[in-house]
Amino acid sequence: xxxxxxxxxxxxxxxxxxxxxxxxxxxxxxxxxxxxxxxxxxxxxxxxxxxxxxxxxxxxxxxxxxxxxxxxxxxxxxxxxxxxxxxxxxxxxxxxxxxxxxxxxxxxxxxxxxxxxxxxxxxxxxxxxxxxxxxxxxxxxxxxxxxxxxxxxxxxxxxxxxxxxxxxxxxxxxxxxxxxxxxxxxxxxxxxxxxxxxxxxxxxxxxxxxxxxxx
Amino acid sequence: xxxxxxxxxxxxxxxxxxxxxxxxxxxxxxxxxxxxxxxxxxxxxxxxxxxxxxxxxxxxxxxxxxxxxxxxxxxxxxxxxxxxxxxxxxxxxxxxxxxxxxxxxxxxxxxxxxxxxxxxxxxxxxxxxxxxxxxxxxxxxxxxxxxxxxxxxxxxxxxxxxxxxxxxxxxxxxxxxxxxxxxxxxxxxxxxxxxxxxxxxxxxxxxxxxxxxxxxxxxxxxxxxxxxxxxxxxxxxxxxxxxxxxxxxxxxxxxxxxxxxxxxxxxxxxxxxxxxxxxxxxxxxxxxxxxxxxxxxxxxxx
Numbered sequence: 001x002x003x004x005x006x007x008x009x010x011x012x013x014x015x016x017x018x019x020x021x022x023x024x025x026x027x028x029x030x031x032x033x034x035x036x037x038x039x040x041x042x043x044x045x046x047x048x049x050x051x052x053x054x055x056x057x058x059x060x061x062x063x064x065x066x067x068x069x070x071x072x073x074x075x076x077x078x079x080x081x082x083x084x085x086x087x088x089x090x091x092x093x094x095x096x097x098x099x100x101x102x103x104x105x106x107x108x109x110x111x112x113x114x115x116x117x118x119x120x121x122x123x124x125x126x127x128x129x130x131x132x133x134x135x136x137x138x139x140x141x142x143x144x145x146x147x148x149x150x151x152x153x154x155x156x157x158x159x160x161x162x163x164x165x166x167x168x169x170x171x172x173x174x175x176x177x178x179x180x181x182x183x184x185x186x187x188x189x190x191x192x193x194x195x196x197x198x199x200x201x202x203x204x205x206x207x208x209x210x211x212x213x214x215x
Numbered sequence: 216x217x218x219x220x221x222x223x224x225x226x227x228x229x230x231x232x233x234x235x236x237x238x239x240x241x242x243x244x245x246x247x248x249x250x251x252x253x254x255x256x257x258x259x260x261x262x263x264x265x266x267x268x269x270x271x272x273x274x275x276x277x278x279x280x281x282x283x284x285x286x287x288x289x290x291x292x293x294x295x296x297x298x299x300x301x302x303x304x305x306x307x308x309x310x311x312x313x314x315x316x317x318x319x320x321x322x323x324x325x326x327x328x329x330x331x332x333x334x335x336x337x338x339x340x341x342x343x344x345x346x347x348x349x350x351x352x353x354x355x356x357x358x359x360x361x362x363x364x365x366x367x368x369x370x371x372x373x374x375x376x377x378x379x380x381x382x383x384x385x386x387x388x389x390x391x392x393x394x395x396x397x398x399x400x401x402x403x404x405x406x407x408x409x410x411x412x413x414x415x416x417x418x419x420x421x422x423x424x425x426x427x428x429x430x431x432x433x434x435x436x437x438x439x440x441x442x443x444x445x446x447x448x449x450x451x452x453x454x455x456x457x458x459x460x461x462x463x464x465x466x467x468x469x470x471x472x473x474x475x476x477x478x479x480x481x482x483x484x485x486x487x488x489x490x491x492x493x494x495x496x497x498x499x500x501x502x503x504x505x506x507x508x509x510x511x512x513x514x515x516x517x
Contacts, residue, residue: 029309030287045250045286062335062359066285066305083358085331087285088303108382110358133405133428135381156428156449158404180449182427184402205448205476207425
């Protein structure tokens with residue numbers, strides 16, 4: 001028993017050392033995720049990670065995360081400025097409970113090309129607790145219980161070339177007096193309350209977009 | 216000892232010979248870069264290179280560089296006509312502090328498709344044009360540079376399509392009396408001086424584009440700017456024309472079918488500047504914004 005306890009302590013110690021070394025040095029300016037990756041890797045171009053959560057943990061603030069191939073990369077919380085870019089692939093997040101993405105940083109976040117799926121039970125596609133400037137380009141967000149994009153924080157939002165549909169609340173809910181949202185070439189379909197909703201003093205400008213089949 | 220020294224000299228000599236023969240002969244009409252490549256390769260489809268700089272050195276003038284996989288390919292100087300094309304992948308350049316992402320210095324034509332330039336807040340400019348015949352930028356994203364996104368300070372032509380320029384000082388700066396820029400379906404966001412700015416007698420036409428959260432969305436500081444089907448939303452100033460501060464003359468800005476909404480100042484015309492809405496062409500100015508100065512041609516306001 002004592003020998004076993006000792007071995008456990010050593011392992012815990014090693015895990016703690018690892019956890020601290022990951023966040024301090026050896027961060028990537030650019031991290032890579034792929035369905036062939038593994039979260040034990042360092043997320044480099046030659047050793048992909050498997051999930052957004054793992055890639056975020058080893059990416060410098062203001063760095064970039066690249067999706068190499070089509071697949072699901074898991075829900076994540078973004079607590080730093082970052083650019084996540086998926087071009088020419090289906091980079092998905094399925095969240096059947098909780099939120100697809102939670103954003104909580106004072107910095108700027110740019111996300112391109114992610115497809116978020118709520119499965120009819122996930123809460124919110126993109127929940128913005130805090131952000132400087134959030135840009136969502138070419139996103140598809142579908143089938144969440146509450147909102148496609150919930151923006152209760154002050155800050156700026158730009159949505160381009162996206163589709164938000166089948167959400168139980170509004171597709172987009174801007175609800176802070178210090179929030180400004182610009183929406184361009186985006187479709188809101190079959191969202192239960194409204195396609196796009198501005199309340200609590202939030203400001204919303206929508207150009208060249210469409211809203212169809214709402215209740 | 217002597218033998219060792221002799222061997223070293225031979226190796227150095229061979230390396231130098233290689234370095235000189237690479238740009239001289241065996242140039243590719245089409246070079247390839249990939250994250251799995253190596254700059255020691257010939258940049259062929261079966262032996263891709265790792266960086267744009269290496270690929271440019273072995274590509275024929277007027278040739279093409281193909282980006283095979285998503286990743287970063289490094290800052291580069293383009294001093295020859297070339298096409299760089301990235302389709303269906305994220306082909307990035309992360310610039311280093313104080314330096315630009317791309318420098319273009321050729322009398323030929325350059326076409327760049329699908330590149331994403333990252334300044335990390337510390338690099339100087341995204342794209343600096345020192346010379347060019349015709350520069351075409353298609354589906355380009357330029358973000359977070361300490362100075363300008365695109366700095367076009369020479370004579371020549373620029374076409375910018377389907378692109379986004381964000382978090383810079385000036386998104387697109389055209390500053391030469393012999394420069395002409397056409398911008399289509401592009402977005403300028405959160406630039407601390409202006410989204411798009413023409414000065415020094417340059418000409419810029421912007422169609423079907425948007426600028427938001429900038430200090431000034433569209434600014435004719437000197438030279439002429441024409442806006443058609445554009446939107447300026449959430450800026451400090453929507454559209455602006457300066458007075459006689461520019462040696463090449465006052466700014467002239469003409470607009471039609473635009474939306475000016477939720478800017479602190481909708482339009483600003485300095486004394487001596489020209490700003491006019493063309494007719495026909497209905498522009499929407501939503502209430503709640505303060506204008507500054509007088510339009511040269513009155514338009515109907517809400």
